[in-house]
Amino acid sequence: MHKRFIRATAVAAVGALALAGCSSSGDEAEAPEGDAASTSDQTDLTIGVFNGWPEGEAVSYLWEAILEEQGYDVELEYADAGPVFAGVAGGDYDVTLDGWLPMTHADYMTEFGDDLVDLGSWNDDAVLTLAVNEDAPITSIEELADNADAFGNRIVGIEPGAGLTGATQDSVIPTYGLEGMEFVTSSTPAMLAELSGAIDAGENIVVTLWRPHWAYDEFPIRDLEDPEGTLGAAEGIHSIARTGFEEDFPQLTAWLQAFEMDSELLFSLENAMFNSDATQSDYPEVVATWISENQEYVDSLTATE
Template identity: 60%
Template sequence: MKKKNILAAVAVTAAALVAITGCSSGAGAAGPSNGDKADLTIGVFNGWPEGEAASYLWKSILEKKGYSVKLKYADAGPVFAGVSTGDYDLALDGWLPTTHASYLKQYGDKIDDLGAWNSDAKLTVAVNKDAPIDSLDQLAKNAGKFNNKLVGIEPGAGLTKAVTDKVIPGYGLGKMKFVTSSTPAMLSELKAATSKGENIAVTLWRPQWAYDAFPIKDLKDPKGTLGSAESIHSLGSTSFSKDFPKLNGWVKGFKLDSKRLFSLENKMYNGTVEVKDYTPIVKKWIAANQAYVDGLTK
């Protein structure tokens, strides 16, 4: 009996020490030890991989510091609305000054713009890196070298409309066949052509993991038919700076250049198996980019 009582006492003591250690580490239910609230909700736009990648990156970073982070998916409009009401604390994919200008006009007085973390968001026409041309104004004369074909994405995409309405008439590409189907189909053709060393021209956009996966380059657009580059902004609720004073500073200082973003997206999305939770993939990417990641929270 006495031996059993001693063992029970040891077990209770050990459990207490584990609990104390967990609390002192700043992890788990105790939350962060920096004055921020523990629970954070990030709104993620459906179908916008750069915002999802940035959100998973911050989720992984913050959970290690004791935050409880939820990613909530919705279309852009509902996310802007959710940030404005405080249902979402943060969103990381506001394209400004053009793409999401109408949402910012509608909700701007109830949303805090926390600044741009990437300034290279734009629509493009890309070709294989060793293609014999460097500009869209050279494509018509060299169309035969690209099988007189320009490979597009979904017919209803904004990029497709811009190419149809502005790029093709602007650069006299009417004799080229503009093939539209889907983004996966375009990427499949891009992969096949670059692996065979063949010329190919595709409609694309930055940021996109294809820039990390394939040897490609953007064609210059001297007539500005695809518009100028935009910036990707972090957006917080009006109470964000009060609820998360430390994180507010980190997010305002957040920068993720295109090269790193392409590599993160490539790891997340360029696979053959469907992934429902990118956390393990993102953690591996973090380990390979630890110095950069550590600098985000200094």
């Protein structure tokens, strides 16, 4: 069993309780030394992080390191995507860095949009997928129904409330006639654990997944073609803040609105954090090392006035 799944499962368990323990982010604090001290920004910041979404976890740790160097006091709070959106809308979190638009998280934006501020996309290469082991007998989702037995008649999904889960249930399954297959949903760590186990056992498996994700480097897997376009086109990964964020954090707002990170850089950060023996307690050190190796890029993220 890969060490990261032990870590991910623990994170998921803690994250389910995150909203109960998250702190309010609206309090003013005495500004420490650093750039935050020379602006009107508040210095206490809480970032909501989705359980099991590595791109958001990676950039949240990156921004935590950057902002603490600038004089902010940053907390990362884990929860599933729905509770994070609710928490941002309710002011329990200040911002989340992993909003997939226009499709995956559209329902959350519709539900909570009046209390959210979209600060823009920092990566435009996000795609939803169905992935299989590299030596699976099919190459397209349209072949899956006729080969369901080869996959144990199961599609392994993630959280029931996830946008990817909704797209699979509402679009992929009816379009390709997969109603006879069992669609299993639980959590992203559970899906990854099943994927790992099937790969180790040499068994076929089909899972709901997305790019960018470290699993594509960790496991011999590939995407199934989606000729009907049921999972949509590439999406943007957006920073989503609470209302009032722009007034409370004008400098940080400018930085996040200008934030861009291409997939190659993102993959390198994810690989450093997740394709190693690092545990969550190691992430600050791992990120610090990555920053030192990409200093020019990192410095550019806070160059916007």
